[in-house]
Amino acid sequence: MPQVWTVPRQRSASTTVLPYLRSPSSQRTRALRAWMLTLPVDLSAFLVPLVWNQDYWKGMIAAGSVTVSIFALGGLYVGRRHISFLDELPQLCVRLLAAAAVVALIAAARHDSVEYVAGFMRVVAIAAALVLAGRMLTRMAVLTARRRRWVEHSTIIVGGGPIATELARLLRRYPEYGLHFAGFVDVTSTSHDRSDSQPLIGDLNDLEEVIRILHCEVVLIADVACSDAELLRVARLPGVAACDLWVVPRLREFHSRHGIPDHIGAIGVRRVTRPSLTGPQFALKRVFDVIIAATSLLLLSPVLLLCAIVTRIGGGPGILFRQERIGRYGRPFELLKFRSMRLADDTESQTTWSVAADPRIGPVGRFLRRTSLDELPQLWNILRGDMTVVGPRPERPYFVDRFSADYPEYAMRHRVPVGLTGLAQVSGLRGDTPISDRARFDNYYIENWSLWLDIKVIVRTVIEVVRGGGR
Incomplete structure (x- = not known):
């Protein structure tokens, strides 16, 4: 007999979870990869x-x-x-x-x-x-x-249109695709029939919970009727990110000539590759950070000493500027910089947005900011583990709360450690530039992260510093 699963709901009770037949082989072969x-x-x-x-x-x-x-x-x-x-x-x-x-x-x-x-x-x-x-x-x-169904992976199809329905039929009939159809997840206004042949097991807001309950390993997005922004939000959920994600391109008739095209019953599908933000490769990023930070502190120690001297002469006591910033997963830490502005009270420091023509910046501070030398003490933050060499730039708690409320994608920047430099900064988004543009570039960096991308950003940062393209 099929087992009935019930997903916890806060919405209408009219949307029910229909029977789902557990696949023993799917449970046994979850960890298998090509x-x-x-x-x-x-x-x-x-x-x-x-x-x-x-x-x-x-x-x-x-x-x-x-x-x-x-x-x-x-x-x-x-x-x-x-x-x-x-x-x-x-x-x-x-x-x-x-x-x-x-x-x-x-x-x-x-x-x-x-x-x-x-x-x-x-x-x-x-x-x-x-x-x-x-x-x-x-x-x-x-x-x-x-x-022979010795190897198959439990699959949720996200969508409610004819393509999603056809994909479900194909997966049932042709086991050579290696996917066991678990059911549909769709928006509330679904067109699915309430029948065992088209089991609706939840809507988009249930997806993460359904994956957990049904132990699914694959999510296949077909013709779901929702905005791209909503779909992107769902795809970024941790539970969904842990699954293999496949999509049916909207213009599926026009496939890329690069690589080997893939399909399910002549319906073109494409695997969405996402970088792993944990594991060996990301651990290698940390090793890379420690080597870069330690080497730079050693080689640049004369420059650091000179910056400290000119900061003391030009601005008086208080060489280092310390300020609370928000790091990975929203954790606060104390960021270090050479002081380039006059001293301010805590409220002004935490809530005032600085711009290039800020009257609080003296001649020495202007030079340090234009050459980015004021950022060098953050090498110690990197060595300490608060930051990384390349990542989204850290911001103050007040502005993190404000920007996260105004720009839905801003908070997604905190999936990775904050950085000394970033893709947004080397793309000209420094100082008084649109926050939405910065968030978009930061999230692009995260979703396309690789060690080679880090190296490219570092090279472009060095070029910007030599050109004096700072704030």
């Missing part, structure tokens, strides 16, 4: 020639690592709904050739013998053929496991 099978098989297939030829074992291990790294960068270990070896074959061949070129250059640089390099590349060619064969076998294995 790379867990394909990556080990790719690497093992590449190293098979070592069974009969150990002359190039070091080079083969290095070449195998390069190959799987290039595959990973090309998205060849990302889960797909429509699995086809022939769809992947062009990408596989191109990336195998790229890996072989890298390996050949390294081998030529390390060995003067043409015969050695030629022999090594022959073994690499055999390994590449074995990788293709291994990839074909893994695709057949995954399809078999899906069709």
Whole structure:
């Protein structure tokens, strides 16, 4: 018998949660991901020639690592709904050739013998053929496991139109997509019938709770009738962010020519990739911060001393300016700067918006602000863990409350640590510029975060400082 789940509601009792048939295999396979099978098989297939030829074992291990790294960068270990070896074959061949070129250059640089390099590349060619064969076998294995429902992931479809209904029918009929249909989530004014064939299990405001109760791993957004702003708010909820998020593009007939197109029953779908704001990669960001901050404090110590001296001469006692700012998750901390304005009482300091022509700024302070030298003490904030090198700039509590009320996306900036510099600042949004623009750039940075993006922002910051493009 199907189990009836009830989602806690504060709204009308007329919207009920209809029966949901629990999928035992979905519970067992929740943690499975595409790379867990394909990556080990790719690497093992590449190293098979070592069974009969150990002359190039070091080079083969290095070449195998390069190959799987290039595959990973090309998205060849990302889960797909429509699995086809022939769809992947062009990408596989191109990336195998790229890996072989890298390996050949390294081998030529390390060995003067043409015969050695030629022999090594022959073994690499055999390994590449074995990788293709291994990839074909893994695709057949995954399809078999899906069709027999040994592997499937519980899925909620967000939407109430004909596309959402058709997707539900396809997932029920064709298990090779690896998704177990759990039910619909839609806006209150839904067009779903109250029947077991179209189980409405909640509306948008219930989505996070429904995911928790039904242990869903995939959210598929189809033709939900709501504004983009509302949909974006829901997609950013922590419970939704923990799921794999797939969308049906509104102009699905016009798919991108880049990458491998994906579909469910010829309905184009696209996986929404979001950066992980926790885990190993974000921990690496912290290591990067500590190295940058410690090195900068050491190398810039003469500059820091000089700034302290001119601040004392130009403005009297009180070299450092300390002020409460709001950091990650809304936690307050004490920010450090070289004082560039005359002393003010606490109320004025916390609630007065400073601009470039502020009369409180003296000649020394104007120079420090224009060159951004007044920000250097924040390297200690970074070392202490209050801040990061690149992130949204921290703001005072008074203005955080005010801006969060006026601009709904402003509070989303606090998903990550605040930074010494940020994408908004190197994009010209410093000083008296629109808060809505800053929030948009900050959230774009968060949602597209990578270590390379951090490096780009740092390079652009250095260019701005050299040009004297500060406030």
